[in-house]
Amino acid sequence: MTTTTTQAEPERHAKRAVLKGLEERCPNCGEGKLFSKYLKVNDQCPECGEELHHHRADDGPAYLTILIVGHIMGFVLHATFGYLREDPLILALLLCTVATALSLLMLPRIKGMIVGYQWAKEMYGFGRPRG
Known part of the structure; x- marks a missing residue:
């Protein structure tokens, strides 16, 4: 009779994985880069080899961004409207610039957070191999 021993896998903490995703790092080791391009998630971590291709972020990061x-732009509009009321073109250019810059900065970080959360909760194939 053969007995198989299984090693206890360390618990995946969602908070740590989400924070690592926010830093655009591998949710497993925190060292490897999560993205190979602006929003292209690496198939596996270059440092620890953790498979990352399982993620299903889809449109979630865009919606959250x-x-x-x-909401941020509502506050910016409220704060700047009184000062730039006489120059609507300047106001529109300022709001467009701020919205574009914020979106470009936030989108990969939010996607990293979602991938980290999916990894921590073992969703969509991120589960440990059985057997």
Whole structure:
């Protein structure tokens, strides 16, 4: 009779994985880069070899980015409208610039957070191999 021994896998902490994703790092080791391009997630971590191709971020990061940037832009509009009321073109250019910059800065970080959360909760194939 053969007995198989299974090693206890360390618990995946969602908070740590989400924070590592925010830093655009591998949710497993925190060292390897999560993205190979602006939003292209590496198939596996270059440092620890953790498979990352399982993620299913899809449109979630874009929706969350729009939600957050939209709320921030409401405050920016409220704060700047009184000063730039006489120059609507300057106001529009300022708002467009701020919204574009915020969106470009936030989108990969939010995607990293979502990938980190999916990894921590073992969603969509991020689970440990069975057998």
